[in-house]
Amino acid sequence: MAYQLLKFALGGEYKEPRFFRDCQTPKKSYDAVIIGGGGHGLAAAYYLAKDHGMTNVAVLEKGYIGGGNTGRNTTIVRSNYLTPDGVNFYDASVKLFEGLSTELDINLFYTNRGHFTLAHTESAMRTMRWRAEVNKHVGVNSRVVGTDEIAKACPQMDLSCSGKAPIQGALYHQPGSIARHDAVAWGYARGADSMGVEIFQNTEVQSIDVKDGQVQGVHTSRGYISTGKVLSAVAGFTPRITEMVGLKTPIVIHPLQACVTEPMKPWLDTILVSGSLHVYVSQSSRGELVMGSSLDPYEVHSTRSTFDFVEGLTSHIVDMFPFLSNVKVVRQWGGMADITPDFAPIMGKTPIKGFYLDAGWGTWGFKATPISGKTMAYTMANDKAHDLIHSFRMSRFEEYELTGEKGAASVGH
Amino acid sequence: MKLLNCPMNGVRPLSEFLFGGEFREMPNPDTSGDLEWASYVHYRNNAPCIKKEWWYHSPSGTWFIAERNTLSDEVLATYLYGKAPVAAKTTKPRAKKEQSA
Numbered sequence: 001m002a003y004q005l006l007k008f009a010l011g012g013e014y015k016e017p018r019f020f021r022d023c024q025t026p027k028k029s030y031d032a033v034i035i036g037g038g039g040h041g042l043a044a045a046y047y048l049a050k051d052h053g054m055t056n057v058a059v060l061e062k063g064y065i066g067g068g069n070t071g072r073n074t075t076i077v078r079s080n081y082l083t084p085d086g087v088n089f090y091d092a093s094v095k096l097f098e099g100l101s102t103e104l105d106i107n108l109f110y111t112n113r114g115h116f117t118l119a120h121t122e123s124a125m126r127t128m129r130w131r132a133e134v135n136k137h138v139g140v141n142s143r144v145v146g147t148d149e150i151a152k153a154c155p156q157m158d159l160s161c162s163g164k165a166p167i168q169g170a171l172y173h174q175p176g177s178i179a180r181h182d183a184v185a186w187g188y189a190r191g192a193d194s195m196g197v198e199i200f201q202n203t204e205v206q207s208i209d210v211k212d213g214q215v216q217g218v219h220t221s222r223g224y225i226s227t228g229k230v231l232s233a234v235a236g237f238t239p240r241i242t243e244m245v246g247l248k249t250p251i252v253i254h255p256l257q258a259c260v261t262e263p264m265k266p267w268l269d270t271i272l273v274s275g276s277l278h279v280y281v282s283q284s285s286r287g288e289l290v291m292g293s294s295l296d297p298y299e300v301h302s303t304r305s306t307f308d309f310v311e312g313l314t315s316h317i318v319d320m321f322p323f324l325s326n327v328k329v330v331r332q333w334g335g336m337a338d339i340t341p342d343f344a345p346i347m348g349k350t351p352i353k354g355f356y357l358d359a360g361w362g363t364w365g366f367k368a369t370p371i372s373g374k375t376m377a378y379t380m381a382n383d384k385a386h387d388l389i390h391s392f393r394m395s396r397f398e399e400y401e402l403t404g405e406k407g408a409a410s411v412g413h
Numbered sequence: 414m415k416l417l418n419c420p421m422n423g424v425r426p427l428s429e430f431l432f433g434g435e436f437r438e439m440p441n442p443d444t445s446g447d448l449e450w451a452s453y454v455h456y457r458n459n460a461p462c463i464k465k466e467w468w469y470h471s472p473s474g475t476w477f478i479a480e481r482n483t484l485s486d487e488v489l490a491t492y493l494y495g496k497a498p499v500a501a502k503t504t505k506p507r508a509k510k511e512q513s514a
Contacts, residue, residue: 239459239460239461240460240461242459242460243460248452248456248457249456249457249459250455250456250457251457251459252457252459253459253461253483297431297432298432299432299459299464299483300483300484300486301461301483301484302484302485302486304486306415308414308415308428341455397451397454397455397456398447398448398451398452398455399451400451
């Protein structure tokens with residue numbers, strides 16, 4: 001062993017296996033170009049190659065893969081939404097997530113924790129009952145539980161929340177899970193790359209060439225690429241991409257912030273969410289508490305984080321867990337959330353032929369990574385929206401057919 | 414703490430203010446078509462730029478206009494609706510400028 005190590009050290013050549021090829025020069029043309037190398041874009045590339053045999057595909061990423069909202073969320077996967085369309089869609093995603101470590105041959109640390117959405121008021125309890133019934137109706141495991149069951153699952157919590165907002169009950173969603181988010185991007189990247197998809201990092205899209213209402217190609221920092229199909233999967237950067245093709249959307253960008261504490265021994269098994277206190281918290285496999293809050297109150301196109309945020313969030317966390325008052329916050333960060341008026345995504349075809357949109361992911365994007373990749377790949381390959389995303393179509397705003405998805409994270413009830 | 418200059422009350426902490434969205438001209442509901450109206454109701458001018466926005470100082474109930482750079486979060490001017498803009502001096506954030514995308 002020592003000899004092997006010495007030989008390796010003196011060998012001077014450290015061959016780390018790469019997850020995907022280090023592509024530098026794009027070809028002149030591709031069958032499809034995906035803008036955005038986050039979970040969604042890479043998943044779409046993976047399923048384009050795997051399900052539809054389209055391997056002549058380029059993924060263009062301005063920074064590094066998984067460095068945007070894929071690496072900035074609080075890693076929660078669940079399907080206890082409010083509208084049947086939302087529940088069906090996210091349930092399909094949870095099912096894909098459950099087999100994903102095996103499929104991608106990478107340990108996603110996908111752990112099933114159980115998910116409590118705490119209700120502090122009678123009206124919040126009403127929403128929980130409503131969500132539980134919708135969930136049961138479409139076969140998703142959710143039910144309303146009382147304080148005794150919450151206390152049993154999380155005996156460390158002060159159920160009166162320091163007397164400020166006593167907990168009345170909760171919506172319990174057994175399939176609620178957490179996963180290592182960057183591994184999802186890396187796993188999809190490796191899978192897509194092994195089938196021939198080319199991934200370009202540090203490659204910025206500067207403009208999109210559209211002629212007679214049909215996409216012709218994209219101008220990038222690595223030159224012009226001609227293609228008939230472009231998918232925009234760029235979350236908080238969506239307005240900058242849609243502006244290039246002159247598309248109007250209802251998306252507004254708000255920063256969404258999160259933070260983690262120093263690592264502790266495992267004590268919090270479940271995922272806890274409180275709409276009234278604007279808090280969601282879980283303990284990562286490394287022992288840190290991963291905590292998030294509600295959206296920043298006004299539009300900013302920046303990933304800056306603020307002191308106001310940590311101050312507000314931690315005061316609510318201490319209301320729930322007084323014993324955490326001495327625990328330190330070690331990192332905080334922000335992401336740009338692309339919020340839609342009905343808290344549902346915008347997916348599918350657009351008025352521009354060959355330009356597909358996977359956007360409006362606000363605070364609910366990570367959990368949808370596999371299913372959005374799968375449905376967008378279908379939509380691009382067939383030039384026809386997948387049935388599961390019909391109600392997320394872009395034209396719903398002009399048709400006044402909004403979905404009203406109030407089960408989204410950080411949305412008050 | 415971030416500050417904002419209320420045209421009626423002077424410089425106040427941002428926590429006293431509410432964001433009212435972008436200042437937009439309403440099309441005439443009697444003459445505009447369904448598409449134009451839907452566009453007004455739902456669609457937004459959402460790429461980063463300098464924007465005219467409604468802000469509200471809640472303790473005094475004052476609605477006013479702020480011109481703000483939505484990329485760097487710098488407020489350039491605040492003024493009452495219908496009045497001429499006055500350049501803001503005290504509201505520059507300390508944070509360094511964000512790089513553009």
